[in-house]
Amino acid sequence: MDVLVRRLVWEELDEAVRVEEAAMKGYGYLRDTSELFFNDEVGPMLGAFHGEELVGIAKYTVLPDHTAWLETLRVAPEHQRKGVGRQLYEEFERISKRLNIPSMAMYTGLKNIPSYSLARVFGLDTAGRYREFQLDLAGCTAPEAVAAFEPVGEEEACQLLGTLAEKYEHFIIFNRTFMHMNKDIFSALAREGKVYIDRASGSFMAFGNRFLEKRSVQIAMMAGDYKKCMDYAVKVGLEKGVPQVVTMTPISDEALQQVVTDYGFKMAADLQVMSGEVR
Ligand SMILES: CC(C)(COP(=O)(O)OP(=O)(O)OC[C@H]1O[C@@H](n2cnc3c(N)ncnc32)[C@H](O)[C@@H]1OP(=O)(O)O)[C@@H](O)C(=O)NCCC(=O)NCCS
Incomplete structure (x- = not known):
């Protein structure tokens, strides 16, 4: 199908949300991430147009380690399997070449x-499998004697989180944004105040949100006394009035899954991250 792919403008947000909701059977988050997505001057919020009609959307994001994160790819159901997704990926490739971005992931x-199949066409392949867990905060009471977690600086964040690379299978995940575990990412997270330590117990975690702050707080990774980490997350979640704490574990890490389910988390989804070099 003949389509034109270009950057969307603010006035097209409602149309983009319509495509998102149609493709996701009513679910969506674009309206809540629109500030971030439409105001991003580097990575565009893309639309695929068939004539005047918006038939597909996708967001291209450059992460702090200068790799691309491809997100929110949706094609309106009546236009699927006609090559629209393919043309959005072709634009991802063009942008990557223009920005000299070596690799892309989704x-x-x-x-x-x-x-999965569309990503494979463009050379992306499975780089990790993760299980998402959610803890419902409705009816939860604030834990007692919560540890005094404090944010750490860039150097300490790199040193702490670096020790978790194997355990978390090389990805750190906030709001289903899978970032390669490296110093550029750790430093950026530290600058954003998302790496915490409890000096008394030595427990530490990456905690916060990339976006959708009203929907959850996220434990991207944790180490040391897990209960202390989860108690802190529950406390912050309750203070913020969000409905959920969310965390991810590698699917292979059954021991960590036992820890979070014993605490009360419920399994929510099995996801895979796919990545590949720009061809
Ligand atoms: C995933 C999605 C974006 C694909 O977009 P699309 O425009 O339908 O895909 P295309 O027509 O460009 O497909 C290109 C290639 O991808 C693969 N592909 C796409 N849909 C496929 C399907 N249903 N089954 C198997 N392979 C498929 C094929 O290799 C296809 O090439 P071919 O048609 O020549 O065989 C679309 O199905 C969609 O919006 N799904 C709902 C939202 C979603 O799941 N988004 C993904 C984010 S997690």
Whole structure:
């Protein structure tokens, strides 16, 4: 199908949300991330137009380690399997070449064959499998004697989080944004105040949100006394009035999954991150 792919402008937000909701059967978050996505001067919020009609959307994001994160790819159901997704990926490739970005990554549900297959066409392949867990805060009471977690600086963040690379299988995940574990990412997270330590117990974690702050707080990774980390997350979540604490574990890490389910987290989704070099 003949489509034109270009950057979307603010006035097109409602149309983009319509495509998102149609493709995701009513679910969506674009309206809540629109400030971040539409105001991003580096990575565009893209739209694919068939004539006047918006038929597909996708966001291209450059992460702090100068790799690309491909997100929010949706094609209106009546226009799927006509090459629209392919043309959005072709634009991802063009942008990557223009910006000299060496690699691209995205995530999808472990059972999302269309999304997986499309990514494979462009040379991306599975780089990790993760399980998302959610803890419902409704009716939760604030834990007692919560540890005094404090944010750390860039150097300490690199040193602490670096020790978790194997355990978390080389990705750090906030709001389903899978970032390679490296010093550029750790430093950026520290600058954003998202790496915490409890000096008394030596426990530490990457904690906060990339976006959607009203929907959850996220434990991207944790180490040391897990209960102290999760108690702190619950306390902050309750203070913020969000409905959930969310965390991710590698699917292979059954011991960590036991820890979070014993605490009360429920399994929410199985996801895979796919990455590849720009061709
Ligand atoms: C995933 C999605 C974006 C694909 O977009 P699309 O425009 O339908 O994909 P295209 O027509 O460009 O497909 C290109 C290639 O991807 C693969 N592909 C796409 N849909 C497929 C399917 N249902 N089954 C198997 N392979 C598929 C094929 O290799 C296809 O090439 P072909 O048609 O020549 O065989 C679309 O299905 C969608 O919006 N799904 C709902 C939202 C979603 O899951 N987004 C992914 C983010 S997690």
